[in-house]
Amino acid sequence: MKKLFTALMMSAALLSACNENDDIIDDGFTSEITIDGDVDCCSADEARIVYNFLKNVKEVPELADTIDGTYRLHAYTSTGKLQTGFNYIYFVVTKLKNANYVKDITIENFVPLMTMNMGEKTMKHSTPIGGNASVIDGAPAALKRAWVSFMMPSDGEDKWAFSYDLNILSKGAETYEKEITVNPFADGQVWLKTFKANDNVYVLSLVEPNKWQTGTNEIKAYVSVKSSPMTNPYQLANEQFVIEQVPTMPDMGNHSSPDNTALTLQGDGSYVGSINLTMTGLWRIHLTIRDAATNEIVAGGDEESDGFSSLFWDVTI
Ligand SMILES: [Cu+2]
CATH class of the missing domain: 2.60.40 (Immunoglobulin-like)
Structure with missing residues:
Protein backbone atom coordinates (compact mmCIF):
# COMPACT_ATOMS: atom_id res chain seq x y z
CA MET A 1 0.00 0.00 0.00
CA LYS A 2 2.66 2.45 1.05
CA LYS A 3 4.86 1.52 -1.90
CA LEU A 4 2.02 2.03 -4.36
CA PHE A 5 1.07 5.33 -2.83
CA THR A 6 4.68 6.51 -2.99
CA ALA A 7 4.89 5.48 -6.63
CA LEU A 8 1.68 7.31 -7.43
CA MET A 9 2.83 10.39 -5.58
CA MET A 10 6.06 10.38 -7.57
CA SER A 11 4.06 9.99 -10.72
CA ALA A 12 1.85 12.87 -9.69
CA ALA A 13 4.81 15.05 -8.79
CA LEU A 14 6.48 14.44 -12.14
CA LEU A 15 3.33 14.99 -14.14
CA SER A 16 2.68 18.28 -12.44
CA ALA A 17 6.28 19.45 -12.36
CA CYS A 18 5.42 22.65 -14.23
CA ASN A 19 2.37 23.32 -12.10
CA GLU A 20 2.59 25.59 -9.06
CA ASN A 21 -0.44 23.96 -7.49
CA ASP A 22 0.59 21.82 -4.53
CA ASP A 23 -2.86 20.32 -4.11
CA ILE A 24 -2.14 17.22 -6.14
CA ILE A 25 -3.76 14.62 -3.93
CA ASP A 26 -7.29 14.78 -5.27
CA ASP A 27 -7.59 17.38 -7.95
CA GLY A 28 -4.04 18.48 -8.58
CA PHE A 29 -4.09 17.47 -12.21
CA THR A 30 -5.59 20.52 -13.79
CA SER A 31 -6.28 20.98 -17.44
CA GLU A 32 -3.46 23.56 -17.62
CA ILE A 33 -0.82 20.85 -17.26
CA THR A 34 0.93 20.09 -20.49
CA ILE A 35 3.05 17.03 -20.95
CA ASP A 36 5.55 18.69 -23.23
CA GLY A 37 6.29 16.87 -26.42
CA ASP A 38 5.44 13.45 -25.05
CA VAL A 39 3.20 12.17 -27.82
CA ASP A 40 3.13 8.65 -26.36
CA CYS A 41 1.41 9.78 -23.20
CA CYS A 42 -2.13 10.57 -22.20
CA SER A 43 -3.34 14.13 -22.02
CA ALA A 44 -3.16 15.65 -18.55
CA ASP A 45 -6.89 15.04 -18.14
CA GLU A 46 -6.52 11.38 -19.03
CA ALA A 47 -3.51 11.03 -16.72
CA ARG A 48 -5.55 12.50 -13.85
CA ILE A 49 -8.39 10.06 -14.45
CA VAL A 50 -6.02 7.08 -14.50
CA TYR A 51 -4.17 8.36 -11.44
CA ASN A 52 -7.40 8.82 -9.48
CA PHE A 53 -8.63 5.39 -10.51
CA LEU A 54 -5.44 3.71 -9.38
CA LYS A 55 -5.74 5.29 -5.94
CA ASN A 56 -8.60 2.84 -5.29
CA VAL A 57 -6.67 -0.33 -6.16
CA LYS A 58 -3.33 -1.75 -5.03
CA GLU A 59 -0.31 -2.82 -7.00
CA VAL A 60 0.53 -6.52 -7.33
CA PRO A 61 4.35 -6.37 -7.02
CA GLU A 62 5.00 -9.80 -8.53
CA LEU A 63 3.31 -8.80 -11.81
CA ALA A 64 5.36 -5.61 -12.27
CA ASP A 65 8.12 -5.61 -14.85
CA THR A 66 10.66 -3.26 -16.40
CA ILE A 67 10.58 -3.38 -20.20
CA ASP A 68 13.68 -2.58 -22.30
CA GLY A 69 15.01 -0.37 -19.52
CA THR A 70 12.50 2.23 -20.74
CA TYR A 71 9.04 1.31 -19.49
CA ARG A 72 7.45 -0.16 -16.40
CA LEU A 73 4.40 -2.42 -16.44
CA HIS A 74 2.24 -2.10 -13.34
CA ALA A 75 -0.64 -4.44 -12.45
CA TYR A 76 -3.26 -3.82 -9.78
CA THR A 77 -6.09 -5.65 -8.05
CA SER A 78 -8.54 -4.51 -5.38
CA THR A 79 -6.32 -6.04 -2.66
CA GLY A 80 -2.83 -5.97 -4.18
CA LYS A 81 -2.95 -9.77 -4.24
CA LEU A 82 -4.27 -12.50 -6.49
CA GLN A 83 -6.87 -14.72 -4.91
CA THR A 84 -8.67 -17.96 -5.67
CA GLY A 85 -11.78 -17.22 -7.73
CA PHE A 86 -12.43 -14.10 -9.80
CA ASN A 87 -9.88 -11.25 -10.00
CA TYR A 88 -10.07 -8.08 -12.04
CA ILE A 89 -6.51 -7.07 -12.98
CA TYR A 90 -5.79 -3.49 -14.08
CA PHE A 91 -2.70 -2.63 -16.12
CA VAL A 92 -0.81 0.55 -16.98
CA VAL A 93 2.59 1.10 -18.57
CA THR A 94 4.65 4.12 -17.51
CA LYS A 95 7.79 5.64 -18.98
CA LEU A 96 10.67 5.34 -16.56
CA LYS A 97 12.14 8.73 -17.44
CA ASN A 98 9.06 10.81 -16.63
CA ALA A 99 6.49 8.39 -15.09
CA ASN A 100 3.94 9.31 -17.77
CA TYR A 101 1.36 6.69 -18.69
CA VAL A 102 1.70 5.23 -22.18
CA LYS A 103 -1.60 5.18 -24.04
CA ASP A 104 -0.78 2.76 -26.88
CA ILE A 105 -0.45 -0.61 -25.15
CA THR A 106 -1.98 -4.00 -25.75
CA ILE A 107 -1.87 -6.90 -23.30
CA GLU A 108 -3.12 -10.11 -24.86
CA ASN A 109 -3.04 -13.88 -24.80
CA PHE A 110 -3.04 -14.40 -21.06
CA VAL A 111 -2.08 -17.91 -20.07
CA PRO A 112 -2.47 -18.74 -16.39
CA LEU A 113 -0.94 -22.16 -15.84
CA MET A 114 -0.75 -24.27 -12.72
CA THR A 115 1.84 -27.01 -12.37
CA MET A 116 0.75 -29.55 -9.76
CA ASN A 117 3.25 -31.86 -8.20
CA MET A 118 1.76 -35.38 -8.19
CA GLY A 119 4.73 -37.22 -6.71
CA GLU A 120 6.34 -39.00 -9.67
CA LYS A 121 4.91 -36.71 -12.28
CA THR A 122 3.41 -33.27 -12.70
CA MET A 123 0.02 -32.22 -14.02
CA LYS A 124 -0.60 -28.86 -15.67
CA HIS A 125 -3.88 -27.03 -16.08
CA SER A 126 -5.09 -23.54 -16.86
CA THR A 127 -8.12 -21.67 -15.49
CA PRO A 128 -10.90 -19.29 -16.69
CA ILE A 129 -9.93 -15.96 -18.24
CA GLY A 130 -11.94 -13.12 -19.77
CA GLY A 131 -9.98 -12.55 -22.97
CA ASN A 132 -7.48 -9.78 -23.71
CA ALA A 133 -7.06 -6.72 -21.52
CA SER A 134 -9.44 -4.00 -22.72
CA VAL A 135 -10.39 -0.42 -22.00
CA ILE A 136 -13.07 0.07 -19.36
CA ASP A 137 -16.08 1.93 -20.79
CA GLY A 138 -15.40 5.65 -20.69
CA ALA A 139 -11.86 5.31 -19.29
CA PRO A 140 -8.64 6.43 -21.01
CA ALA A 141 -6.81 4.00 -23.30
CA ALA A 142 -3.79 3.92 -20.99
CA LEU A 143 -5.77 1.93 -18.41
CA LYS A 144 -6.56 -1.67 -19.36
CA ARG A 145 -8.52 -4.33 -17.50
CA ALA A 146 -8.64 -8.11 -17.72
CA TRP A 147 -9.99 -10.83 -15.49
CA VAL A 148 -8.79 -14.24 -14.46
CA SER A 149 -10.52 -16.70 -12.15
CA PHE A 150 -8.13 -19.03 -10.36
CA MET A 151 -9.53 -22.48 -9.65
CA MET A 152 -7.23 -23.15 -6.70
CA PRO A 153 -4.59 -21.45 -4.56
CA SER A 154 -0.83 -21.86 -4.83
CA ASP A 155 0.22 -24.53 -2.36
CA GLY A 156 3.83 -25.57 -1.76
CA GLU A 157 5.02 -27.32 -4.92
CA ASP A 158 1.73 -26.57 -6.69
CA LYS A 159 2.63 -23.34 -8.42
CA TRP A 160 0.99 -20.84 -10.73
CA ALA A 161 2.63 -19.06 -13.65
CA PHE A 162 1.06 -16.23 -15.63
CA SER A 163 2.16 -15.23 -19.11
CA TYR A 164 0.95 -12.56 -21.51
CA ASP A 165 1.97 -10.73 -24.69
CA LEU A 166 2.72 -7.06 -24.14
CA ASN A 167 2.98 -4.62 -27.04
CA ILE A 168 4.04 -1.05 -26.27
CA LEU A 169 3.61 1.62 -28.96
CA SER A 170 3.01 -1.10 -31.59
CA LYS A 171 6.70 -1.95 -31.56
CA GLY A 172 5.90 -5.65 -31.55
CA ALA A 173 4.46 -7.97 -28.92
CA GLU A 174 6.76 -9.78 -26.55
CA THR A 175 5.82 -12.59 -24.20
CA TYR A 176 6.46 -12.22 -20.49
CA GLU A 177 6.02 -14.92 -17.89
CA LYS A 178 5.75 -14.47 -14.14
CA GLU A 179 5.54 -16.83 -11.23
CA ILE A 180 2.60 -15.70 -9.11
CA THR A 181 1.08 -16.49 -5.75
CA VAL A 182 -2.64 -17.22 -5.66
CA ASN A 183 -4.06 -16.85 -2.17
CA PRO A 184 -6.76 -19.15 -0.77
CA PHE A 185 -10.29 -18.02 0.00
CA ALA A 186 -10.80 -16.34 3.34
CA ASP A 187 -12.95 -18.25 5.86
CA GLY A 188 -16.61 -18.11 4.92
CA GLN A 189 -15.91 -17.22 1.28
CA VAL A 190 -16.22 -19.70 -1.60
CA TRP A 191 -16.66 -17.77 -4.83
CU1 LIG B 1 -4.24 -27.02 -9.73
Whole structure:
Protein backbone atom coordinates (compact mmCIF):
# COMPACT_ATOMS: atom_id res chain seq x y z
CA MET A 1 0.00 0.00 0.00
CA LYS A 2 2.66 2.45 1.05
CA LYS A 3 4.86 1.52 -1.90
CA LEU A 4 2.02 2.03 -4.36
CA PHE A 5 1.07 5.33 -2.83
CA THR A 6 4.68 6.51 -2.99
CA ALA A 7 4.89 5.48 -6.63
CA LEU A 8 1.68 7.31 -7.43
CA MET A 9 2.83 10.39 -5.58
CA MET A 10 6.06 10.38 -7.57
CA SER A 11 4.06 9.99 -10.72
CA ALA A 12 1.85 12.87 -9.69
CA ALA A 13 4.81 15.05 -8.79
CA LEU A 14 6.48 14.44 -12.14
CA LEU A 15 3.33 14.99 -14.14
CA SER A 16 2.68 18.28 -12.44
CA ALA A 17 6.28 19.45 -12.36
CA CYS A 18 5.42 22.65 -14.23
CA ASN A 19 2.37 23.32 -12.10
CA GLU A 20 2.59 25.59 -9.06
CA ASN A 21 -0.44 23.96 -7.49
CA ASP A 22 0.59 21.82 -4.53
CA ASP A 23 -2.86 20.32 -4.11
CA ILE A 24 -2.14 17.22 -6.14
CA ILE A 25 -3.76 14.62 -3.93
CA ASP A 26 -7.29 14.78 -5.27
CA ASP A 27 -7.59 17.38 -7.95
CA GLY A 28 -4.04 18.48 -8.58
CA PHE A 29 -4.09 17.47 -12.21
CA THR A 30 -5.59 20.52 -13.79
CA SER A 31 -6.28 20.98 -17.44
CA GLU A 32 -3.46 23.56 -17.62
CA ILE A 33 -0.82 20.85 -17.26
CA THR A 34 0.93 20.09 -20.49
CA ILE A 35 3.05 17.03 -20.95
CA ASP A 36 5.55 18.69 -23.23
CA GLY A 37 6.29 16.87 -26.42
CA ASP A 38 5.44 13.45 -25.05
CA VAL A 39 3.20 12.17 -27.82
CA ASP A 40 3.13 8.65 -26.36
CA CYS A 41 1.41 9.78 -23.20
CA CYS A 42 -2.13 10.57 -22.20
CA SER A 43 -3.34 14.13 -22.02
CA ALA A 44 -3.16 15.65 -18.55
CA ASP A 45 -6.89 15.04 -18.14
CA GLU A 46 -6.52 11.38 -19.03
CA ALA A 47 -3.51 11.03 -16.72
CA ARG A 48 -5.55 12.50 -13.85
CA ILE A 49 -8.39 10.06 -14.45
CA VAL A 50 -6.02 7.08 -14.50
CA TYR A 51 -4.17 8.36 -11.44
CA ASN A 52 -7.40 8.82 -9.48
CA PHE A 53 -8.63 5.39 -10.51
CA LEU A 54 -5.44 3.71 -9.38
CA LYS A 55 -5.74 5.29 -5.94
CA ASN A 56 -8.60 2.84 -5.29
CA VAL A 57 -6.67 -0.33 -6.16
CA LYS A 58 -3.33 -1.75 -5.03
CA GLU A 59 -0.31 -2.82 -7.00
CA VAL A 60 0.53 -6.52 -7.33
CA PRO A 61 4.35 -6.37 -7.02
CA GLU A 62 5.00 -9.80 -8.53
CA LEU A 63 3.31 -8.80 -11.81
CA ALA A 64 5.36 -5.61 -12.27
CA ASP A 65 8.12 -5.61 -14.85
CA THR A 66 10.66 -3.26 -16.40
CA ILE A 67 10.58 -3.38 -20.20
CA ASP A 68 13.68 -2.58 -22.30
CA GLY A 69 15.01 -0.37 -19.52
CA THR A 70 12.50 2.23 -20.74
CA TYR A 71 9.04 1.31 -19.49
CA ARG A 72 7.45 -0.16 -16.40
CA LEU A 73 4.40 -2.42 -16.44
CA HIS A 74 2.24 -2.10 -13.34
CA ALA A 75 -0.64 -4.44 -12.45
CA TYR A 76 -3.26 -3.82 -9.78
CA THR A 77 -6.09 -5.65 -8.05
CA SER A 78 -8.54 -4.51 -5.38
CA THR A 79 -6.32 -6.04 -2.66
CA GLY A 80 -2.83 -5.97 -4.18
CA LYS A 81 -2.95 -9.77 -4.24
CA LEU A 82 -4.27 -12.50 -6.49
CA GLN A 83 -6.87 -14.72 -4.91
CA THR A 84 -8.67 -17.96 -5.67
CA GLY A 85 -11.78 -17.22 -7.73
CA PHE A 86 -12.43 -14.10 -9.80
CA ASN A 87 -9.88 -11.25 -10.00
CA TYR A 88 -10.07 -8.08 -12.04
CA ILE A 89 -6.51 -7.07 -12.98
CA TYR A 90 -5.79 -3.49 -14.08
CA PHE A 91 -2.70 -2.63 -16.12
CA VAL A 92 -0.81 0.55 -16.98
CA VAL A 93 2.59 1.10 -18.57
CA THR A 94 4.65 4.12 -17.51
CA LYS A 95 7.79 5.64 -18.98
CA LEU A 96 10.67 5.34 -16.56
CA LYS A 97 12.14 8.73 -17.44
CA ASN A 98 9.06 10.81 -16.63
CA ALA A 99 6.49 8.39 -15.09
CA ASN A 100 3.94 9.31 -17.77
CA TYR A 101 1.36 6.69 -18.69
CA VAL A 102 1.70 5.23 -22.18
CA LYS A 103 -1.60 5.18 -24.04
CA ASP A 104 -0.78 2.76 -26.88
CA ILE A 105 -0.45 -0.61 -25.15
CA THR A 106 -1.98 -4.00 -25.75
CA ILE A 107 -1.87 -6.90 -23.30
CA GLU A 108 -3.12 -10.11 -24.86
CA ASN A 109 -3.04 -13.88 -24.80
CA PHE A 110 -3.04 -14.40 -21.06
CA VAL A 111 -2.08 -17.91 -20.07
CA PRO A 112 -2.47 -18.74 -16.39
CA LEU A 113 -0.94 -22.16 -15.84
CA MET A 114 -0.75 -24.27 -12.72
CA THR A 115 1.84 -27.01 -12.37
CA MET A 116 0.75 -29.55 -9.76
CA ASN A 117 3.25 -31.86 -8.20
CA MET A 118 1.76 -35.38 -8.19
CA GLY A 119 4.73 -37.22 -6.71
CA GLU A 120 6.34 -39.00 -9.67
CA LYS A 121 4.91 -36.71 -12.28
CA THR A 122 3.41 -33.27 -12.70
CA MET A 123 0.02 -32.22 -14.02
CA LYS A 124 -0.60 -28.86 -15.67
CA HIS A 125 -3.88 -27.03 -16.08
CA SER A 126 -5.09 -23.54 -16.86
CA THR A 127 -8.12 -21.67 -15.49
CA PRO A 128 -10.90 -19.29 -16.69
CA ILE A 129 -9.93 -15.96 -18.24
CA GLY A 130 -11.94 -13.12 -19.77
CA GLY A 131 -9.98 -12.55 -22.97
CA ASN A 132 -7.48 -9.78 -23.71
CA ALA A 133 -7.06 -6.72 -21.52
CA SER A 134 -9.44 -4.00 -22.72
CA VAL A 135 -10.39 -0.42 -22.00
CA ILE A 136 -13.07 0.07 -19.36
CA ASP A 137 -16.08 1.93 -20.79
CA GLY A 138 -15.40 5.65 -20.69
CA ALA A 139 -11.86 5.31 -19.29
CA PRO A 140 -8.64 6.43 -21.01
CA ALA A 141 -6.81 4.00 -23.30
CA ALA A 142 -3.79 3.92 -20.99
CA LEU A 143 -5.77 1.93 -18.41
CA LYS A 144 -6.56 -1.67 -19.36
CA ARG A 145 -8.52 -4.33 -17.50
CA ALA A 146 -8.64 -8.11 -17.72
CA TRP A 147 -9.99 -10.83 -15.49
CA VAL A 148 -8.79 -14.24 -14.46
CA SER A 149 -10.52 -16.70 -12.15
CA PHE A 150 -8.13 -19.03 -10.36
CA MET A 151 -9.53 -22.48 -9.65
CA MET A 152 -7.23 -23.15 -6.70
CA PRO A 153 -4.59 -21.45 -4.56
CA SER A 154 -0.83 -21.86 -4.83
CA ASP A 155 0.22 -24.53 -2.36
CA GLY A 156 3.83 -25.57 -1.76
CA GLU A 157 5.02 -27.32 -4.92
CA ASP A 158 1.73 -26.57 -6.69
CA LYS A 159 2.63 -23.34 -8.42
CA TRP A 160 0.99 -20.84 -10.73
CA ALA A 161 2.63 -19.06 -13.65
CA PHE A 162 1.06 -16.23 -15.63
CA SER A 163 2.16 -15.23 -19.11
CA TYR A 164 0.95 -12.56 -21.51
CA ASP A 165 1.97 -10.73 -24.69
CA LEU A 166 2.72 -7.06 -24.14
CA ASN A 167 2.98 -4.62 -27.04
CA ILE A 168 4.04 -1.05 -26.27
CA LEU A 169 3.61 1.62 -28.96
CA SER A 170 3.01 -1.10 -31.59
CA LYS A 171 6.70 -1.95 -31.56
CA GLY A 172 5.90 -5.65 -31.55
CA ALA A 173 4.46 -7.97 -28.92
CA GLU A 174 6.76 -9.78 -26.55
CA THR A 175 5.82 -12.59 -24.20
CA TYR A 176 6.46 -12.22 -20.49
CA GLU A 177 6.02 -14.92 -17.89
CA LYS A 178 5.75 -14.47 -14.14
CA GLU A 179 5.54 -16.83 -11.23
CA ILE A 180 2.60 -15.70 -9.11
CA THR A 181 1.08 -16.49 -5.75
CA VAL A 182 -2.64 -17.22 -5.66
CA ASN A 183 -4.06 -16.85 -2.17
CA PRO A 184 -6.76 -19.15 -0.77
CA PHE A 185 -10.29 -18.02 0.00
CA ALA A 186 -10.80 -16.34 3.34
CA ASP A 187 -12.95 -18.25 5.86
CA GLY A 188 -16.61 -18.11 4.92
CA GLN A 189 -15.91 -17.22 1.28
CA VAL A 190 -16.22 -19.70 -1.60
CA TRP A 191 -16.66 -17.77 -4.83
CA LEU A 192 -15.90 -20.47 -7.40
CA LYS A 193 -17.56 -23.82 -8.09
CA THR A 194 -17.54 -26.32 -10.93
CA PHE A 195 -20.27 -28.52 -12.35
CA LYS A 196 -20.44 -31.22 -15.01
CA ALA A 197 -22.93 -31.23 -17.86
CA ASN A 198 -22.95 -32.02 -21.58
CA ASP A 199 -19.69 -33.99 -21.08
CA ASN A 200 -18.00 -30.71 -20.10
CA VAL A 201 -16.70 -29.28 -16.86
CA TYR A 202 -18.00 -25.74 -16.32
CA VAL A 203 -16.58 -23.20 -13.87
CA LEU A 204 -18.89 -20.75 -12.09
CA SER A 205 -16.98 -17.61 -11.09
CA LEU A 206 -18.75 -15.12 -8.85
CA VAL A 207 -17.69 -11.50 -9.56
CA GLU A 208 -16.62 -9.31 -6.64
CA PRO A 209 -19.12 -10.30 -3.93
CA ASN A 210 -16.84 -8.39 -1.56
CA LYS A 211 -18.58 -5.26 -2.87
CA TRP A 212 -21.97 -6.44 -1.59
CA GLN A 213 -23.82 -4.74 1.22
CA THR A 214 -27.01 -5.57 3.09
CA GLY A 215 -30.06 -5.07 0.89
CA THR A 216 -30.35 -5.67 -2.83
CA ASN A 217 -27.16 -6.19 -4.82
CA GLU A 218 -26.37 -7.04 -8.40
CA ILE A 219 -25.05 -10.60 -8.55
CA LYS A 220 -22.75 -11.22 -11.49
CA ALA A 221 -20.96 -14.38 -12.59
CA TYR A 222 -19.20 -16.00 -15.52
CA VAL A 223 -19.60 -19.55 -16.79
CA SER A 224 -16.39 -20.88 -18.36
CA VAL A 225 -15.69 -24.29 -19.82
CA LYS A 226 -12.65 -26.43 -19.09
CA SER A 227 -10.39 -26.54 -22.15
CA SER A 228 -9.03 -29.49 -24.04
CA PRO A 229 -6.10 -29.65 -23.61
CA MET A 230 -6.61 -28.20 -20.16
CA THR A 231 -3.38 -26.21 -20.41
CA ASN A 232 -5.27 -23.77 -22.67
CA PRO A 233 -7.03 -20.92 -20.85
CA TYR A 234 -10.69 -21.73 -20.20
CA GLN A 235 -13.00 -19.58 -22.33
CA LEU A 236 -16.61 -18.56 -21.70
CA ALA A 237 -19.08 -21.36 -22.37
CA ASN A 238 -20.98 -21.31 -25.64
CA GLU A 239 -23.93 -23.08 -24.02
CA GLN A 240 -26.54 -20.80 -22.50
CA PHE A 241 -27.84 -21.39 -18.99
CA VAL A 242 -30.13 -19.84 -16.42
CA ILE A 243 -28.66 -19.78 -12.91
CA GLU A 244 -31.37 -19.90 -10.26
CA GLN A 245 -30.32 -19.00 -6.75
CA VAL A 246 -31.64 -19.40 -3.22
CA PRO A 247 -29.54 -17.54 -0.66
CA THR A 248 -29.80 -18.94 2.86
CA MET A 249 -28.12 -18.27 6.19
CA PRO A 250 -26.81 -21.65 7.46
CA ASP A 251 -26.00 -20.25 10.89
CA MET A 252 -29.54 -18.95 11.35
CA GLY A 253 -31.75 -21.95 10.61
CA ASN A 254 -31.31 -21.60 6.83
CA HIS A 255 -33.73 -18.73 6.51
CA SER A 256 -33.78 -17.20 3.06
CA SER A 257 -34.69 -13.77 1.73
CA PRO A 258 -37.35 -12.48 -0.68
CA ASP A 259 -36.97 -10.88 -4.10
CA ASN A 260 -33.97 -12.73 -5.55
CA THR A 261 -33.83 -13.15 -9.32
CA ALA A 262 -32.07 -15.73 -11.47
CA LEU A 263 -28.84 -14.85 -13.27
CA THR A 264 -29.31 -14.67 -17.04
CA LEU A 265 -26.86 -14.23 -19.88
CA GLN A 266 -26.05 -10.62 -20.85
CA GLY A 267 -24.66 -9.22 -24.09
CA ASP A 268 -21.16 -8.97 -22.62
CA GLY A 269 -21.03 -12.69 -21.79
CA SER A 270 -21.67 -12.31 -18.07
CA TYR A 271 -24.65 -13.63 -16.09
CA VAL A 272 -26.49 -11.06 -13.99
CA GLY A 273 -29.35 -11.23 -11.49
CA SER A 274 -30.17 -9.60 -8.18
CA ILE A 275 -29.68 -10.88 -4.67
CA ASN A 276 -31.25 -9.55 -1.50
CA LEU A 277 -29.18 -9.99 1.64
CA THR A 278 -31.28 -8.98 4.59
CA MET A 279 -28.50 -9.01 7.20
CA THR A 280 -24.74 -9.40 7.63
CA GLY A 281 -23.16 -12.83 8.12
CA LEU A 282 -22.60 -16.00 6.10
CA TRP A 283 -24.86 -16.43 3.07
CA ARG A 284 -24.88 -19.76 1.22
CA ILE A 285 -26.14 -19.16 -2.31
CA HIS A 286 -27.66 -22.45 -3.49
CA LEU A 287 -27.63 -22.81 -7.27
CA THR A 288 -29.75 -24.63 -9.80
CA ILE A 289 -28.39 -24.54 -13.35
CA ARG A 290 -30.90 -24.92 -16.16
CA ASP A 291 -30.40 -25.21 -19.89
CA ALA A 292 -31.79 -21.88 -21.15
CA ALA A 293 -33.39 -23.49 -24.22
CA THR A 294 -35.04 -26.55 -22.65
CA ASN A 295 -35.38 -25.33 -19.04
CA GLU A 296 -34.08 -28.72 -17.89
CA ILE A 297 -31.93 -28.85 -14.79
CA VAL A 298 -28.34 -29.66 -15.79
CA ALA A 299 -26.64 -29.23 -12.38
CA GLY A 300 -27.51 -28.49 -8.75
CA GLY A 301 -31.07 -28.34 -7.59
CA ASP A 302 -30.64 -31.71 -5.84
CA GLU A 303 -31.80 -30.56 -2.39
CA GLU A 304 -29.05 -32.55 -0.66
CA SER A 305 -27.67 -29.80 1.55
CA ASP A 306 -30.25 -29.19 4.30
CA GLY A 307 -32.96 -29.36 1.67
CA PHE A 308 -31.17 -26.95 -0.66
CA SER A 309 -28.96 -27.47 -3.69
CA SER A 310 -25.51 -28.88 -2.89
CA LEU A 311 -24.06 -26.59 -5.57
CA PHE A 312 -23.44 -23.28 -3.82
CA TRP A 313 -21.22 -20.26 -3.35
CA ASP A 314 -20.53 -18.93 0.16
CA VAL A 315 -20.33 -15.21 0.74
CA THR A 316 -19.84 -13.57 4.11
CA ILE A 317 -20.75 -9.90 4.29
CU1 LIG B 1 -4.24 -27.02 -9.73
